[in-house]
Structures are given as structure tokens and as C-alpha cells.
Amino acid sequence: MSQPEQKTKVQYTKEEKKTLSKTIEEVFIRFTSSLKTAQIFEPNNIAFQQQIKPLFFLIQSLLKNLGKAILQFRGNALFFNTIRIRIDFHSYQRFKFLVGEFKEKEIEAIGFDPDLTAEELTRFIVIFAQSKQKKLKDFEDFIGAMESQGISNIFIEKLNPYDLSTRMTPEEIKRSCKKVFLKSIVHLQEVMEREKKHEKIHFKTTRRLIQSIINMISFDESFMLGMTNIKNFEEYTLNHSINVTILALCFGRRLGIEKSELLELGMSAFFHDIGKLDVPIEVLNKKGKLDDEEWKLMQNHPIDGLTKLVLLQDLSYFPVRALSVAYEHHIWADHSGYPKTWKKKELNFFSKIAKICDVFDAITTKRVYRDFSFTREQALSMMFEKVGEEYDPLLLKVFANMIGQFPVGTLVALNTGEVGIVVETNPEEVYLLRPKVKLITDNEKNKIDGEIVDLAEKDAESGQFKRTIVNTLNPEKYDVNIPDYFLAQATG
Ligand SMILES: [Fe+2]
Ligand SMILES: [Fe+2]
Structure with missing residues (x-):
């Protein structure tokens, strides 16, 4: 996270630690309450104002004292800066709600800059709470909405790739x-x-x-x-x-x-x-x-x-x-x-x-x-x-x-007579010449929307490779548009 680093590592007394933990818990409570009220009320409604104002002052005081203010979801726990937010029986529903919101929007962390204004915080909470109504489907949409609202003193980071990739086809x-x-x-x-x-x-x-x-x-x-x-x-x-x-x-x-x-x-x-x-x-x-x-x-x-x-x-x-x-x-x-x-x-x-x-x-x-x-x-x-x-x-x-010897995007002729586009190189050194290929013609050179074949695959009976590259071809001569193939793969 690119917030200004905390200048010195402060040693807190037991009493100070207790107060800090309490303030952080208070931020967590106010943050979730603001989101919940923003889902129901307009920003100028008194119920919403009653939540957002104290939240703003709490964040400001933490920024002043700690130099940074980052709410982060990591390893199934919530942290404020590096301090883990304690969850008990009473706060569990709030925790579940907030973690659900973070996961849905693919957010790992929300950071607040020292120049944050109360108006910006309000706009942010409204976007966050109303993302479903506004049809913000993913992280990129959410970022776009923040930018269009001129929010520059709050920034968000994406959920780490592992958590994210397990949820994407x-x-x-x-x-x-x-x-x-x-x-x-x-x-x-x-x-x-x-x-x-x-x-x-x-x-x-x-x-x-x-x-x-x-x-x-x-x-x-x-x-x-x-x-x-x-x-x-x-x-x-x-x-x-x-x-x-x-x-x-x-x-x-x-x-x-x-x-x-x-x-x-x-x-x-x-x-x-x-x-x-x-x-x-x-x-x-x-x-x-x-x-x-x-x-x-x-x-x-x-x-x-x-x-x-x-x-x-x-x-x-x-x-x-x-x-x-x-x-x-x-x-x-x-x-x-x-x-x-x-x-x-x-x-x-x-x-x-x-x-x-x-x-x-x-x-x-x-x-x-x-x-x-x-x-x-x-x-x-x-x-x-x-x-x-x-x-x-x-x-x-x-x-x-x-x-790779046959880079992704290369047009290749195979010993079977088929033609294909290299779509994935083989990570194993011994199979450098055997990438995965998307077939675009059959063995009589008729154009097809063929399958993706692995050139490292062997025929079970003969033990021979099923297909081998014999030549690379110039896509222009064969009237094949390689970028179109990649773009077509990513639509729908
Ligand atoms: Fe240059
Ligand atoms: Fe350049």
C-alpha cells in the first residue's frame, strides 16, 4: 500500500494499546453502520449523517496519530493498519457483512489519505453501499465510479490473486x-x-x-x-x-x-x-x-x-x-x-x-x-x-x-496438415517445441473453429506424438488475423 509510512515505530503502553484498539473497533462499527444506512437512506438524511460524521472524525484522528489509515481484509480477518480487529459474538454479523462486501467488490484494502474530506468519504460510502443498484460488477467498475466522483484521497487495492482466481472461470x-x-x-x-x-x-x-x-x-x-x-x-x-x-x-x-x-x-x-x-x-x-x-x-x-x-x-x-x-x-x-x-x-x-x-x-x-x-x-x-x-x-x-521457440500468437503448420495458432507455451523445457495450439483449419485446409490441442500429447497405442509443428506460417499470407482470435476469446 502506498500510504506514507509511519515515521517511527511507536511503543505503546498497555493503556494506549487498549485505547487504540477501542478506537479501531469504533471505526469498524461506524464503517459498517454507515454502509448499512447508506443502503436505505439518502446521504443528506439525518440517520446517515449521524454515522458518517463520527466515522470521519475517527479516521482523521487515527491519520493524525498513526500517519496512515488502512482497513484491510487478509487471511479471513480484518485489520486496521496492522492491528487485527477483534470479533466476538456481538460483532460477528457485522464482520460477516463487511467481509462479504469486500469479497464481492474484489477489494483487499481501503486506504485513506490525510487530505480526505467529509464529502469525499460520504461519496465513497454511497458508491460502496449502492454498488448493486449502480450495477458495478467488479473492481474495475468500482474504481471507475470512484474516479467519476472525484474521489482521490481514498484508494482501494485488489484482493490478492489467489483469492480472486479461485472465484473466476x-x-x-x-x-x-x-x-x-x-x-x-x-x-x-x-x-x-x-x-x-x-x-x-x-x-x-x-x-x-x-x-x-x-x-x-x-x-x-x-x-x-x-x-x-x-x-x-x-x-x-x-x-x-x-x-x-x-x-x-x-x-x-x-x-x-x-x-x-x-x-x-x-x-x-x-x-x-x-x-x-x-x-x-x-x-x-x-x-x-x-x-x-x-x-x-x-x-x-x-x-x-x-x-x-x-x-x-x-x-x-x-x-x-x-x-x-x-x-x-x-x-x-x-x-x-x-x-x-x-x-x-x-x-x-x-x-x-x-x-x-x-x-x-x-x-x-x-x-x-x-x-x-x-x-x-x-x-x-x-x-x-x-x-x-x-x-x-x-x-x-x-x-x-x-x-518460446513458437511464441504465443504464432501461426503453425502441423504434420497432420492442420493449421493452428499457438495459444500457450509449454512450461517444461523438454516440450519447448510442443506448445498448445488452437486449430483453425482441418487437414484439408478448410477453415474450422477447432479445439485446442496439446502437442505434447502422445497416441496411446503407438506412443508417438499426435501432432508436431513442421513450419511457421505468415498470418498475412494465410489471411489470418491473430489479434482477432485473442479478442474473440475474451468476449461473450
Ligand atoms: Fe523509446
Ligand atoms: Fe519504446
């Missing part, structure tokens, strides 16, 4: 993947428009979206990687930035980066090309070679990105490492590339990750000025030609393993 997970992907694009567009007008950027929203991407990757990594096949070459920077974020997060997970650090990696990737805002669209999309002046503008985007991020007023929800990534993501492992650096200091680890994901997405995307793109395997082999010079050797190897 594979189809629901795919739908959520698509939703998060599209929401991230819309949010980045908004960020860029705000940045152009020098307006405040809502980093809390960015953090929540990155958190959702991380959750979705932990549910269905292959599908989330599949989403990076979606390329909108006219809005290149938007799609590209989200694709780089997804690739970097999948990559970071493989590298064993911790969850809290993954959030920082995602934020860094999300903003890596923010400096491109200053490059005119005619230069970004120019067909043909850039002249010296245009090339200079292009090469300046890492410096512009760094400047933009440094000048942001509110860096409290922003990782400092994102500044390095914005500045260093075009610097090569041997320190060539751009911008030119005087000192050959070690590049930030996140910059090395972003560099690989950045190039991979760029060369697998068709551009306005280039009417072809490289397939994923072509891209990897091109990148390996510059291993050591441009890319960190060890990292590139891990990345290539993640993408």
Missing part, C-alpha cells in the same frame, strides 16, 4: 485480461493528454491498472502475452507502451522479481516513452529516412522523458527507477545507442529489461512507414545477432525462453 479471466488491456490504453491516452496540458497525472490509477495487469498475468500468462499481438499501428505509442508493460511484467516474474518491485517495473515500462510526446507525429510516422534534424528530435525522447518525469509535482506514487528507464532504454549494453553517456556506469536493471521488451515489440509491429513486421521468431533471432553489444546476454536468454 477461465472465460471470466480472459474477459478481465481484455478489459484491463483496453483500460490501460485509454488511461495512457488520458495521461498523455493531461501531460500536454500540464495537468496533474493520476498515478494512483496507473498503479491500480498495473496491479490488475500483474494479477491477470498470474492467472493466465499466456493469454496476457497473447494480448500483446494486438497492434494498432496508428496509435503506435499507446499500444506499444502497454505491450512493453505486459512483456516487462511477464519477464520480471520469470526473473523472480517481487510483487512490490513488479509494480515499479510496470510503472517504469508504462512511462518509458513519455518523452515521445514532444516528437511531432510527422516525424514518428515518417515514411522513409529521417533527416538529421528529425533524427535529433527522435533521439531526444529519452532526455525529454526524463525531464518530464522529474518535473512532475507529485512523485509520491511514482518510482524513482522509472526515471532511469525513461532515460536509458535506448542505451545498449556496451554503452553505445542514445543518449550518449560520458560515464559508462552500470545501467539500471529495469532499463535492461525494458530495452529488450521495447525492441521486441517494436520490430514485431507494422508501422505506418513500414508495411511489414517481423514474426516473433524472426525478431528473436535478429536480437540474438546483437547479444552482448545491444542486450544483456543472460537477460536475452531468459526472455527468449519466455517467448
